Amino acid sequence: MTKLPIQLHKPLVKPEADFVLVLKNKFILFTDSQLIERSYSENIWQQIFTAHNVSSRAYHNLSHLYSITEIFDQFLISDLNQPILYWTTFFHDYIYKATRKDNETKSALIAKKVLTPILSTDLVQTITTIIESTAQHKPLMDIPEQLAFLDADLAMLATNENLYDQYTEAIRREYWMYPDLLYRPGRKKVLQHFLERTHIYYTPIFMEYEAQARANLQREMAGLL
Secondary structure, three states: OOOOOOOOOOOOOOOOOHHHHHHHHHHHHHHHHOOOOHHHHHHHHHHHHHHHOOOOOOOOOHHHHHHHHHHHHHHHOOOOOHHHHHHHHHHOOOOOOOOOOOHHHHHHHHHHHHHOOOOOHHHHHHHHHHHHHOOOOOOOOOOHHHHHHHHHHOHHHHOOHHHHHHHHHHHHHHOOOOOHHHHHHHHHHHHHHHHOOOOOOOOHHHHOOHHHHHHHHHHHHHHHO
16 A cells, blocks of 8 residues: 655745655646636645645644645546536635534635636536535545545545644644644544445545554544543
């Protein structure tokens, strides 16, 4: 089983970290391939950068976007619709506040507003529906890009113990405003949600990581009891 190309980074201080420069270059090359005017794509990138590079985002930041693009580039991109995967990646966590329950809906609305001038109505609808599916991490569409994105978004669950522990610490920092008395039951509910599913992952590639993901979730659950 190959190692998943995932990493965690704190929000940036200048100068920009190398991985962000790589992520930006990926974004610009992608938008160039879609024949999008460079000034428009540069403006979109700046909005994405600003939204994700804030101190409250210990996990749902630019590093998360970078890891997803690496997964697609190395594992899942070959026979899938690249525009769907890339646009969904860059907008799925555009809005992220730990105190809100409508982050996915609001992120989808932002994506619709930004992408409607440059993409077809059907493509925008597909992207926004996949973004909304991340609320429960259950597919709302029967297309392979939907399943691939959900798996890539949850890839961190199947990493080695050290990286997984860094991930759980980052999530806890995002929910800093909640005392353990409230946070721990809520987190256990999330873990139980995934453990009770028949499968955490949907694609054959990620099903190879299912056992590791379950082991991580069960280990974290035991620590919360």
